[in-house]
Amino acid sequence: MRIIIYAGDEYLTGDDIADALLQYSRALGDDDRAEIIEIPVRNENGEVVSAKFLIGPASQIVTEAVDVPSPELVDIELVERLHRLTISIERPTSAPLGSDDVSHFEPDGTL
Structure with missing residues (x-):
């Protein structure tokens, strides 16, 4: 498990999610x-x-590894989905992303 430190608060989540x-x-x-x-x-x-x-x-x-007794x-x-979105920014293609792949659309239709 990992703690995400964000805006002065701490959030416990799974390793893969934090990464x-x-x-x-x-x-x-x-x-x-x-994006949100x-x-x-x-x-x-x-x-x-x-x-x-x-x-x-x-x-x-910031993330920090922690050992907690609760399940990952x-x-x-x-x-x-986050990996697909990351790749779409790093290696853009001409294929548009589906609406399930993005969390926010601009009013002009751009991502």
């Missing part, structure tokens, strides 16, 4: 864009809840 969030944030920063991404986290009571992060050029995110948080679909 995918960091990679996508870096790609967005390189592309001078920002929702990920599963464990609250202080151990319950799985969701947290939304504004990531992009100004993001200051896993969201394969989210991790795969």
Whole structure:
């Protein structure tokens, strides 16, 4: 498990989720864009809840590995979606992304 340190708060999530969030944030920063991404986290009571992060050029995110007794948080679909989005920024193609692949569309139809 990893703790995400963001805006002075800490969020506990799975290793793969934290890594995918960091990679996508870096790609967005390189592309001078920002997005809101929702990920599963464990609250202080151990319950799985969701947290939304504004990531992009100004993001200051740190993750730290922690050893906790609770099961690893896993969201394969989210991790795969974040990887696809990261790759679409790093290696753009002429094929448009589907609406399920992005979390925000600009009014002019651009990502």
